[in-house]
Amino acid sequence: MPGATQELKLLDIREGDDFAGAHLQGSINIDLDGKFASWAGALLAHDRPIVLIGAPGSQQEATMRLGRIGYDNVVGYLADGMMALARSPHLVGRVQRITALSLHEQRQENVPICIVDVRSASEREGGHIADSIHVPLPQMLRHLDELPRDQKIVVHCAGGYRSAVAASLTCDAKLWR
Amino acid sequence: MPTRDVDHYIADAEAQGLKIRHVFLTHFHADFVAGHLELRDRVGAEIHLGASATTQYAATGMHDNDVLAFGNVRLVTLETPGHTPESMCILSYDLEQSDSTPQAVLTGGTLFIGDVGRPDLGASIGWTADDLASLLYDSLHTKLLPNVPDEAPSYFSYDAEMNTRERPTLEQSLGEGLVALSLMETLARRDAGAQTARHT
Structure with a gap:
């Protein structure tokens, strides 16, 4: 766990859709417009420096909300946000978003896909995608190394917030594998 | 309900020539850490909670109209379940002004400006939002x-x-410490972290 959390320093606080479209490689995404502090508290180390990436003005709110849960480790933010990457396309990462129908079709065609359900145990008990594996988001950092490397990984939750976080974690993991 | 960094409470008390003897926790929090245990350990204060609270540390349960009086001050607790089951409010009397009308009320998580506390956070301990809202x-x-x-x-x-x-410290970080970093500086931070991860 310590090894896994130490590199989680670049925190992208934009919406999951924006992160999926383009983000700085190696950043993780926790949308400020949601249970931001709860997930930051669950996934980030409180004693490692954090650099924020987001829209102008949102950094102050993020710093305040992190401070309220005891995270005083925000050291700064990427100047100009994603505009800073305009001339550095090689640093931009993307996350593909996939519809349920498209996922179904790809499975029918036997495309090797690992479906990761990041919801809670109680949500999963209410029904889940056949052959999906269960990695609740709070435990995801501990299990990143167990995810297959020779398949597409598709993460899902109930509404899209947590899967955006989870997708960013799996992208980030690729950097240091 | 103290913050976890308790130095400023102790400094404020010393500046006034006072000693902190009692800490009131108006309710439990799921989402951040309170400093009642720190204050107990630092200054030997007694912890007070709503009477229905169950704790793993020594605490005095406060019922409706329980009184704590010192000098010209009288504190009277009211059990106000709703935001959480053990929530309480504290009426504060200045006996020089009046011994029958409180001069202030500490409402904890029960009442805000233009709003009331959220009653929908008790699911993990078996409380529905409807039950807490009714309370x-x-x-x-x-x-x-x-x-x-x-x-x-x-x-x-x-x-x-x-x-x-x-x-x-937070105010300072918002005003001064939160600096704009260039892409180069940001990448350096990222890569330093990645190296650390590889070597562990």
Whole structure:
């Protein structure tokens, strides 16, 4: 766990859709417009420096909300946000978003896909995608190394917030594998 | 309900020539850490909680109309379940002004400016939002409204302004410490972290 959390320093606080479209490689995404502090508290180390990436003005709110849960480790933010990457396309990462129908079709065609359900145990008990594996988001950092490397990984939750976080974690993991 | 960094409470008390003997936790929090144990350990203060609270540390359970008096001050607790089951409010009397009308009320998580505490956070301990909302309604109408005069200020627990005041380090980081980093500086931070991860 310590090894896994130490590199989680670049925190992208934009919406999951924006992160999926383009983000700085190696950043993780926790949308400020949601249970931001709860997930930051669950996934980030409180004693490692954090650099924020987001829209102008949102950094102050993020710093305040992190401070309220005891995270005083925000050291700064990427100047100009994603505009800073305009001339550095090689640093931009993307996350593909996939519809349920498209996922179904790809499975029918036997495309090797690992479906990761990041919801809670109680949500999963209410029904889940056949052959999906269960990695609740709070435990995801501990299990990143167990995810297959020779398949597409598709993460899902109930509404899209947590899967955006989870997708960013799996992208980030690729950097240091 | 103290913040976890308790130095400023101790400094404030010393500046006034006072000693902290009692810490009131108006309610439990799921989402941040309170400093009641730190204050107990630092200054030997006694911890007070609503009577229905169950704790793994020694605490005095406060019922309706329990009194703590010192000098010209009288504190009277009201059990106000709703935001959480063990929530309480504290009526504060200045006996030089009046011994029958409170001068202020500390409302914890029960009552805010223009809003009431959220009753929908108790699922993990088996409380539905409907049950807590019903309790909250009764607490507001049978405990707070009859006992607190309109002119008495209410002091509640969470507030951005209060949070800033209580956390000078946070205020400082917002004002000065939060710096714009260039892409190069940002990448350096990322890559330094990645190296650390590889080597562990």
